[in-house]
Amino acid sequence: MDRNICIAVLGLGEMGTIHAESLRRLGGVELALASKRSEVLHELAERLYVPCALRFESYEDALASPRVDAVVVATAPADHTERIVRAAQAGKHIFCEKPLGLSAASVEKALAQVEHARLERGDFGKKVFMVGFMRRFDPAYARGKLLVQSGALGKPTVLKCTSGDAEYPAKYQRDLGYNSMLLDLAVHDIDLARWLLGAEVHRVHVVCRSLVYPQLAGLGDADNALALLEMDSGALVSAHFCRAFNYGYNVTSELVCERGSVYLGELKRPGDAIRVADPAGALSERIAPVFRERFEQAFQREMEVFAEAVRKGTLPAGAPGPLDGLAATRVAEALVRSWQTGSPQVVQH
Structure with missing residues (x-):
């Protein structure tokens, strides 16, 4: 991917804010933000110089945007499985905060749906999925x-x-x-x-x-x-x-x-x-x-690794993937x- 990549952070609590700040420091990355809390969204967007076109008051709008290449899922843990399935259905690269879910059964079901969605879209093997360890x-x-x-x-x-x-x-x-x-x-x-x-x-x-x-x-x-x-x-x-x-x-x-x-x-x-x-x-x-x-340096480094993985279309060796999250x-x-x-x-x- 030669052009700048656009990564949207879904959920702007403490972890979402940390990831947004880390992404803002990276060259070649456009930052987008999505939150149901309008005041939080626009306050952080102003601080991080995120243009209005890349501010989304619903996760669905962020996933539907053709400008968004990848998402960082930083919503409540109970919502993670739903968000990663929706992101896969929208054809986005995925970074999900830990844990992937609150039960192995829910994670297994979500990963099967992610695989199905990517096979249907022809994205299988072309989109990365990284977990926040x-x-x-x-x-x-x-x-x-x-x-x-x-x-x-x-x-x-x-x-x-x-x-x-x-x-x-x-x-x-x-x-x-x-x-x-x-x-x-x-x-x-x-x-x-x-x-x-x-x-x-x-x-x-x-x-x-x-x-x-x-x-x-x-x-x-x-x-x-x-x-x-x-x-x-x-x-x-x-x-x-x-x-x-x-x-x-x-x-x-x-x-x-x-x-x-x-x-x-x-x-x-x-x-x-x-x-x-x-x-x-x-x-x-x-x-x-x-x-x-x-873990300031670790958070920054994992966003660097994720952004580079999105550009290349593959996770590097040792980076945590969905099976690590499931395990x-x-x-x-x-x-x-x-x-x-x-x-x-x-x-x-």
Whole structure:
């Protein structure tokens, strides 16, 4: 594609705004915005210099526009499956925020509809579909992946993850009736484990508690969870999910290998959040207050990768696609079953 490409962001909440800002910084990209909230739409459009012709007060109008080549789906998670199907039917390239859906069955159905729509249009194999697992594009985690691939530290054996926010986001406390801790937050670490270890999750066990926000128990959610993931490679993953850290946003990982460990995220600043357990290691006590700051470079990089994929018509190796999104939701569902039953659960691949 030699001309500028036009990418429309559907949904202008926090993630939609982040993606819009990232796309606005890219050369060769026209930014379009779509939101049902007129005031939010036009306020952001003015700030990012989006022309009136590329401001849409309905998602349907954005998808119907011949000027729009691709969409970034950043609506509520429950709407994701519908949006990706409609986007495929309209012949658009797709980037969808995680999770792809709140159940594996809904994601499987949507992906089948996407495939059918693209076959009918003759778009199959010509349109890209990328999922928002931004940790793959974070400099720290990317360096960790390279270390694993190099074999310098030997075979990975244990991955320890911590993921969480300073407080429970108010947007999740609206009578959701589902465990957003597992179906929304945990999918990041599930994808990280699959990608970093190069293995699939075989069995899971989780314990969830509402220790800081007792009212969450009545909403089917929790503010703290401890999970164990058994990989089919034999490696083990432990994960602490939390939405009550109070002191700031904390995403850290320790990858234990046969001949050493890699500490990912410890500096908690964009671009330098890695420490290797050797004499050259360094540590900072500064903690990023919100995820926008911690993963600023990752968000920018994933939009760069998506835009380039749209131009070329293919995703690069290692970029997360729809099957990665489906795999993460299958594991998250197994975690929910474990929480509900109190027993380990085999992942239904």
